[in-house]
Amino acid sequence: MDGLNRRDFLKAGAVATSATAAACAYDYKVPQEEVLPYVVNPENVQPGLATYYASLCNGCATACGLVARNTDGRVVGVEGNPDHPSGPGLCTRGHFDLIAAYGPDRLPGATAKRTTLSWADADKQMLDAVAAARAAGKTVAWLGRYRTGTASALLDVLAEGGLRRVHWETLGVEPLLAAARIAFGVDELPVYELAGARTVVSFGFDFADSAFGSMAMRKGFAKARNPASDGFAARLVAIEPRLSSSSIGCDDWVSALPGTETQVALALAKLCAAANGYSGAGASLLSGVDVNAACAASGIAEARLTELAAMLTAAPSVVLPGGPSTQGADATALAVATLLCNMVLGAVGTAVQFGRGFRPGQVNSFADVKSLVADAAAGKIGVLFLDGIDAIHALPAAIGAADALAKVDLVVQFADEANDSTGENTLVLPTGSGLEQWSDASVESSLHVLGQPSMVPLHDSRGLGDTLLTLAKAWAPAAPPVEAVVAPLEGSTDATPAADSTATVAPVAAPAPVSTASLVASAANFGELVKARWTALLMPAGANAAAWWQEVQTIGLVASPPALAAVSWVAASLPEGTNSGSGDRALVLFASHLGDGRWANVPWAQELPDPVSTYFWNTWIEINPRTAESLGLGEKDLVKVETDHGSVTVGWFGAPTVREDTVALRMGNGKTTGKYAKGRGANAFALLGGEVDPASGALNLTSRVRITRTQGDSGLHALCGSMNQDGRTIAARVNAADAVANVEGEAQSIVPIHHLPTDPRVEAAGPVDMFPEPQHPTYRFSMVIDTNACNGCGACQIACAVENNTPFVGPDQLRKGRTMSWIRMDRFFEGDENSPDVRYLPAICQHCAHAPCEGVCPVLATYHNLDGLNAMIYNRCVGTRYCANNCPYTARRFNYHTWEWPQSYHLMLNPELSTREMGVMEKCTFCVQRVRSVKDNWRDAAFAEREPGKPVSMDKHRVPDAALQRLTACAAACPSEAINFGNWNDTDSTVRQLGTSPRAYTLLGELNTKPGVRYMAKVSHHAPAFSHGGGHGGGHEEGHGDSHTPTEAPGGHGGPDEAPAHGHGAEHKEG
C-alpha cells in the first residue's frame, strides 16, 4: 500500500463497492412515510412544538405543582412549577408518575374478571352493588390514600350519605398529626421551615424524601446548609437507628438504642430547658424526665446530649420528629417530645409553624384500617372502594387483608393496572394518569393547586373524580354538607407571613360557604365541577370569571401568603406507648424509589440504584458490616429475616449507616402481579404484625427480628464499584467554618485535593498541553453541582432518563454493568465505622476542553464544539469503545443491544433527540436539544428586533443566564437546586460565580482535562480546617491559554500547572 494514503484507499474501495452494488441491482427504497395533518387544528398546537401545561403532580399527597411538556400530543416531560411556593424541581415520584402513565400493563378500560366492560356496564355494576349493599344493611366503605380538593369534597358528600371513609398511607402522617393535636390542640401538621436553622436534630424524619411536604423542607434545608446563603452552614444531627436518605449527609449520627428515641428526645428537651432556663408551658412535663436513665437506656453519653443541647440553645434550631425508622409503638410520644423540644427552643411559631392548615385532607389511622379489614372479614362490607392502595400487598399480612377482601361483595378498585389486590370480585375502574384528567389538591389553606389534563387519555380510562361524581349523582345525601375554605386557626394572625412567598400569589377572596353537593347536579363532568367549585371558593369578588379561570390555568395554582397562628402548649401528659417484640435485632423498613410498592411496576424506578447500596430490582437488607462479619456472611449470601409474624429471605448490604443491632429492610417489592414487579424481591410487609401505636393508631413500622445465614445466591450486584474513594478526592469535603468564612470568589480555594501521584519529570517539564486549545467564542456551557445539597435522591437521574430517551436494561444486564443512565450517582462511605461520612457525587460527562475521549475516536464521532460541549454524533459512531476506555470519569455508555421501549413506553420518547441503536456510544450531552431550543428562541428574538438592512445583534443572540440556569433536565429536576447550568464565558453567570467560589473544584483536575463541570465540596462540621500551607491545584483549569475566556479564575484556582498537592494532610479520616 506504499504511496496510497488512507483516503485514496477508501475512495478506491467506494468505487469498487459501487460497482458491486450496481451489479447486484440492489433495490433500495426509502420507506414511504405519511404526513398526517389535523382535520381541525387544535388551538395553540403546532406540530413539533411543545405546549406546556401547568398542572398538579400526583406522585404523592404533597400536591406540588408541575409543568407538563406536551409534544405532538404526548406529555414527554415534567418539571416542577416555578410559580409554586416550593419552587422549581421535581422529585423522583413526579417522574415515576409520568412513566407510569405509559405503562404497558395499563388496562384498556373498566375490567372485571379479566374482561373489559363498557363504562355503562361498569357503572351499573357498581351502582347496583352499592344499592344492594345499602338495602342489605351492609357498609359501603372507602379505603384509599390521602385525597384533598374537589375529590375529597365529593367524598364528603358521599360520606354524608353513609360512605365509610378511611384514608391511610404506609408512610403516613398520623403520629405527627396526633402529636400536634395532643401538644397544641390543633388539627393540622406543623410546617417545618428549616431555612434559618443553625442546628437541625432529626429523629428519623425523612424530610428530604418520603415525608409529606418534603419538597419545601429539603429546599429549606439546602438553604440552611449552604454557607453562602446566610452566613452559616446548618449542622444536622441524626438520632435514628438507620440514616435515612434525608440525614445520610448528617454531621453527627447520635444513634440511640432502637426504641429509646422518645426518652432521648425528652432528655434533650430537659437539657435544653436547663441550658436556656425555659420554664414556660410544657416545662412541667420535663420534671419527671430522668436524663441519666435515658442515657443509660439509649447508650448515648450524657456529655454528648449536653453538648447537643448547648448547640441547640445557642442559635435558632429545630428538632424534627420521627420517621419510618422510628415509627414504633411510641411514635406519637416521640413526636410530642420533639414538639416539646421545639417549644423549649422557642422554635414554635418560627421554624415550626402552625396556622397554615397543612394536612393531606382526611387522615385515618392504621387502627381504622384494621377495623375496616376486620369488618370486611366479618362480611359486613358490601362494597369496598380501593383507591390507590394495593391492600393485599401493602397491608401487613398479619391483619388478613387477602381473606377479608374475598368476603366483600364487590371491590371497586381505582387502579390503572391490575395489582395484587385484584381478585374475582374486583371491578377495576382505571382512573388514568393524573396527566390525563382534571384534578385539584390543597394541602394548605392558602395554597390550591389545579391539575389540568395535559394530554388525551391513552386508554379508555375515566378520572377518579368523574366516578365520584357518578356516585354522588346516584347517591345524593339528604342534607348536603356546607363547605368553606379551611379557615385559619383561632388566635392571633399577626405572626409573620413568609416574607419570601412567591411573586405570583393571587388574592384569595374571603371564604364563602359553598355546598359541593349543590354543584354536583349541574356539573356534567368532574372538570366542570372543579371549575365551579374553584370559582365559588377562590375567585376574588368582581373578577371576570373567564379571565380568572384562564389565569389560574396558566399559573396552575391559587396561592396567598400563608397566615400563621400562634399556638400554645396544652398537653398535660405525654402519650404512652412501649416497644416490644422478640428477636435479637431491631427491624426498620426503608423506602427507596419504590415507595411502599406504588412504583414497583415502573421499570425505571426498579432500575434506579438505591442511594445507599446501589442495588436495584430487588429487596435486600442493610446491616452493619460488623454484624455481617460476626454472622460470617459472604457477599452474595442470602439472609433469612424472621419476625414473630413471618419471614423473608433476601440478600444483604453492609451499610455503615445502620446500627449494629439493627436490620433495615427495603419495602416495595415482592408483588405477585405486574410485568416488571412480579417476582422481584420479597414483601417487607410480611414481617409486620400490624401492631399500632396506641396514641395515634399509627402502624408500628418497626419490629424485632432474628437473622440467620441461609444457602443460596442473592444475585445482588452493586452498581457503585467502590465503597470509598481510596484516598482520592472525588467527592470533596470542606470544613464548615472555612466554608462560612470563605464564600466569596475572591478567596482562595479551600478544597483539599489529593492528587494522583505524577512523575516528577512531568512536573519538572511544566504544563504541557497535548491538544490545541478549543475556541469558545460565544458560550462555554458549564455546570456547577453543589454536592453539599445532594442527598443522592436520584431525581436528576430519572429526569435525565425521561428527557434523553435512556432505556432501562433490566437486572441481568445491570449485573454486567451495562447501565445506560447518563448520570452515575457516586456514593462514598468515608469516615470511620462509628461516624460514617457519606458523600454523593452525581457524575456525568465532564465536557472536557481537553477530552481524552475525543483524541482516540477513529471516526471523529465525538469532538468539542464551539459551545464547549463534548458532542457525540451517533451516526458517525462505529462502536470501537475507545472513548469509553479512555474516559477517566467513566461517563460513557455503550449500547450493547438495541434496547426496546415496550408498548406503550415508546409514546413517551422525546422526539427532540434520537434513540440509539446497538453498537453506538452515548453519554450526557448537556441536553443539547434544550440548548439548541433555547438558543433558537433567543435567535428569534434577535431577528425580531433587527434593524432593517443591518446584521443581527449578537448581543441579543446570547441567551441570558436566567434562561440557562435550570435548562438541563437534571438541573430542572433537582429538588435541592444543587445543579446549575450556564455560560462560563459570562462572568456574571451563576456557574461562573459558583464555579470560582472557594468550595469549587474539578474532578481529577490533575489530569488536565479542563472539564466544563465543577463540583462544590460538601460542608461538614467535622472536616479538618483547611491549611493554606500546602499547594493545591485542580481547581479551575478553564481558560488556560484560551483567549476566549477573558478572566482567569482568582488566586488558588490556577490550572494543573500549579504544583499538585501531594500528600496533603487535610483530607484524612476522622478518628
Next chain:
Amino acid sequence: MRQLTRATLAIVLFTGAAVGMAGFATRANAEDDEASAEEASEETFTIGMKNLLPPELFDRNLVVTVGQPLDEAIEQPIAFTHERHVKTLGMDCNYCHSNARKGVHAGVPATSVCMGCHALVDTTDRPELVKLKEYWDKGEVIPWKKVHDLPDYVYFSHKRHVVAGLDCQECHGEVQNMTVNERVAPLNMGWCLDCHAQHESITENYGTKAELRRAELKDCWTCHK
C-alpha cells in the same frame, strides 16, 4: 442533481462506514474559505481537535439521501396542484404552511384550512374536490404522502431558514410551477453543508460575525440530534 439514482443510493449504504472513516468534507468550502479570508481579516474557527470537514475530499453522493427517489412521482390521496393555488390564485406559501415560520415542521395544513375556501368552491365535475369534501365530512385525516422526508436523527428547523431569509424554492424547487409535487434536492448532508458554508444570507444576517456563524453551521450538532 437529478441524476442521483438508486445505484448511488446503494453506494451510500455500502460505503456508509467508509465515509465515516474518511470524514465528510465540503468541496465548495475550500475556495470560499480562502475568499472570505481575503476579503475580511475575520477570526477563523475550528471545531474540535481536527477539522471535522476537511475540504480536500468531498463527494456529495457518498452521503445518505432520504425521501423518495427523485425520479419517482408519488401518488397522493388527492391530486393537489401547487401550480393552481400559487401561480394561478396567487396564494402565499405561508397561508397553508403557516408553521414554516414558527416551528421545525412546515406542516401540511389541517383540512379545515382547505375547507376555509373549498366550502365555497363548486365541486361539480371536480372529483378531487369531491374527495376532499368526503374526507372533511367523515372527519378523516387526509393521508398525504411525504415528498420531503429527513431522517429521524436530523434536526431541521423550517423557522430558522425562513427567518434567515431563504426562499422556500431554494430547497423545494419551483413549487409554484408544479402540478405534481416532486423533490428536486437530494437533501443529503453534503447538499445541506453547501449552503451552511457559503450561503449569502449568512453574511447578510451576521455581518462581521458571519465567519463565526459559518463555523457554527458546520458543527455536527447543528443538525444531528
